Amino acid sequence: MTTQNSKVRLATVWFGGCAGCHMSFLDIDERLIDAVGLVDIVYSPVADIKKFPDNVDVTLVEGAVCNSDNLREARELREKSKLVISFGDCAVTGNVPSMRNRLDVKNMISELYAAGPGAAPPGDVDVMPVLLDKVLPLHQVIPVDLYLPGCPPDPERIWTALTTLLKGEPLDLPPEMRSFG
């Protein structure tokens, strides 16, 4: 399967975010078929693969780094990926998840779930990943190669970035394609 092996190995990761960036990725519509011809998706929340694989060419990271799990996986994906892209505003700036940064993290879980409306989640709170003191943008945790801002980055932005990178050209998006929000 030589054609398989020549494809770019693409991973997409989902940290603290709403999945809107992944939805926007799916919104490239029929070009998804072209994309599948060009890349192998080796890890993604839409592909249900349990372990982050080795030798990944490009990793798109959606979401801010919010907890110990995100932190561990960020370090792992950095080690195993050639190119890491902050994909969308949460990864780039912290965005909406970072709005909790002005609050004290200590009692956040218990105040939200135990004291908040509705039933608290069952089981031991200790099995959940530990929240970081502050929600962080990805580049404050690992070195990031490229940034694709937007909430979400619209499909044209994603397609332009993807095709530019697949051609091996440097990514220099026009101003209208690199705005926050």
Place this chain on the structure above:
Amino acid sequence: MSEVVTLTIDDKLVSALPTKSVLAAAKDAAIDIPTLCHLEGLRDRGGCRLCLVEVEGNPRLMASCVTQVAEGMVVKTQTERLQKYRKMIIELLLAERNHICAACVMNGNCELQALAAKLGVDHVRYDYLCPDLPMDASHERNVRDPNRCILCARCVRVCDEVEGAHCLDMMGRGIHCNVITGMNQPWGQARSCTTCGKCVQVCPTGAIFKKGATVSEMKKEQGFLIWILDGRDKKVWHWAR
């Protein structure tokens, strides 16, 4: 004595009245210098520092909005050094308060957001300070959200210079600096506010907005300022607008 001076901006010979600023002379010559605190019709204050330029023979960078033109002056507006500093300024502004574009009334219409994109700020290298700043929604028509404020003082200047109410002002120094209403009262209790709404329209970000506006709904109209000032000062009324 000639009534105009001639200077060089980006290798282009430019003539200007000696009372003009370098920024105004550049604008007349269709040379674009990025600005945030500058607004046609308000007195310039050199606050945001985005309009910094290099003037030959002067090691310091000059804010072009408050630098007067002079005969023989040689100005550069787009050097690598200037672009580096301008990006830093935008990044520092974004890091200082809570500019969550996606959840802002001015998303898509914001001058800070547009300038960040234009200048190539696709991420912020500094730690976000994430300050805890309360909003003031006590006014009957408008809301003040210091989380989006860049301290450009357009609102302060328009309230003082054009409306003549001087309800808005600045208080505190450095990181504690903030825009206040009245004697640092809730806006709704500040009796000097005439509810004219000029501050809403001149604010470049979502720091002052109309009550009831939600994400991406606010759009500012700044044309009124020249309309009022030309009518008042020159008796020229732009009825056709």
